[in-house]
Amino acid sequence: MPKTSTTLTERLILAGTASDREIAELVDDAGLDAVVAALVEEILSRCEQPVNIKAVHIALDVDHGDERRRVVLRVHRDEPVRVVDEPAPVVWSRLGITVTDLIRRLYGRTDHRRTGDFHNSFVPDAPSPQDMYFELPEIFNSATQATGTVIAGCAAHSADLGSLSVRSGSDKWASFHWYTPHYERHFARFRDEPVRVLEIGIGGYDEQLGGGSLRMWKRYFHRGLIFGLDIFDKTELTEPRLTALVGDQNDPECLVALAERHGPFDIVIDDGSHMNEHVHTSFAALFPYVRDGGIYVIEDMQTSYLPSFGGSPGDSAGPGTSVGLVKGLLDDLHHRERPRRNGAEPSITQRSVTGVHVYHNIAFVEKGTNGEDGLPGWMDVAAWDALGATDA
Incomplete structure (x- = not known):
């Protein structure tokens, strides 16, 4: 995927707390392809090291109005999460989100909601061939772990x-x-x-x-x-x-x-x-x-x-x-x-x-501004002592 410009990154950061209209204007101006590429780069940098034993391909569908961009991610233990460029990998999990919600997830406040903005299809296609069915427990387990890794990478909140x-x-x-x-x-x-x-x-x-x-x-x-x-x-x-x-x-x-x-x-x-x-x-x-x-x-x-x-x-x-x-x-x-x-x-x-x-x-x-005044400059030690005696 193309590298993201510093200018676009800064605009996306500010968009994290912007209105729907302002986010839509940004996406229309920069182009959905460029915005999705930048957001995916950020997600990859936030994903922790995967733990799933079987390699899993996850489809991330990002919507903007009538447009949709799909990015397929490969998630496998001991490998960094990466974008898959080869055609038609088997997808074991599909995640769908609007570009507005994804920008807010990544660059909004840490208390931004983390439910109710995704839709998910879990293992949408039956494994093939038929003799793979005995691997279903491992497939489901790996797909669950891989999906969790990617969703955690889509969050602003992080560990201590x-x-x-x-x-x-x-x-x-x-x-x-x-x-x-x-x-x-x-x-x-x-x-x-x-x-x-x-x-x-x-x-x-x-x-x-x-x-x-x-x-x-x-x-x-x-x-x-x-x-x-x-x-x-x-x-x-x-x-x-x-x-x-x-x-x-x-x-x-x-x-x-x-x-x-x-x-x-x-x-x-x-x-x-x-x-x-x-x-x-x-x-x-x-x-x-x-x-x-x-x-x-x-x-x-x-x-x-x-x-x-x-x-x-x-x-x-x-x-x-x-x-x-x-x-x-x-x-x-x-x-x-x-x-x-x-x-x-x-x-x-x-x-x-x-x-x-x-x-x-x-x-x-x-x-900041160290503007808190002290005692008046005309006060000498004797006046200070007298003030102290009065307070006592």
Whole structure:
């Protein structure tokens, strides 16, 4: 099937919460063939590894008015689900849905209904030849499992982030890190939104491409556009809704150019080199390109205490480390309570850091308008003490 353009993908994401009329206009404009091809690509990326022992062909019929497009999928254990191009395979399950309902299933809200929008014909044709009848229990079982795999791939809802991490090959859970519960706590409000997510560091060792975390984010943010940055060329990972970029996280010009082209971002995650200098460089360059209401995440802050990564040798992390960066952000969050040096205007972090949440080795920095005023500037220590005495 033809590859989907980024423009069509973005239009389909927004159509997930649009009206019937707006969806119909999109399909008429882009063409049913192109839309169905894009939706099937998305379904294939969401299907889990099949478990059915016998290979099963499933016909997906997508309707738009008087038009119908059929795509036949092959589902078999230990193989990724794929489109069948060869003619007339035996179909053991037929799924029918309108293109409007399929777009809403894939790109609508996670609480969108998941029943009442499909019609299904289960094993519609008798197995042939006659001597195959003894295989009926296995046929029915495999057809059931295969149909379930495809229907699950047509849903916005996915497993919890920990399970997705393990399935995708990410190390953010059940390894050295227990990050996914923190991610779910802070990212839940973005789950149904058409977010832009940038992760620094694609992973992979030796000849491996990596990309486990990018695949996890693509599935978790079912309406999201996911971008990954790595100093090595991992562009082979690029697919609809997932773009692998090449660049150095310690090069501010590279980062700004990337953000100008692909941002602004709702979420930026630094899981890159973990060199403390690089963490500072990336934050300074990219934090201005995080949307208000967005989050900047810094992972693996343990390198703040490792001199080989530019960390501090003592018990306390210095200002040039990632922990030191977070400490400074706490001061910036409270800048209105501090004397302003030489009348200088507040910095971008003083103006726009609205929250800092720190857990073991990971920090979440919230961006917005840090506009809550402190005490009037004319109040001195004596006035503060008097106010405190009155409150007492």
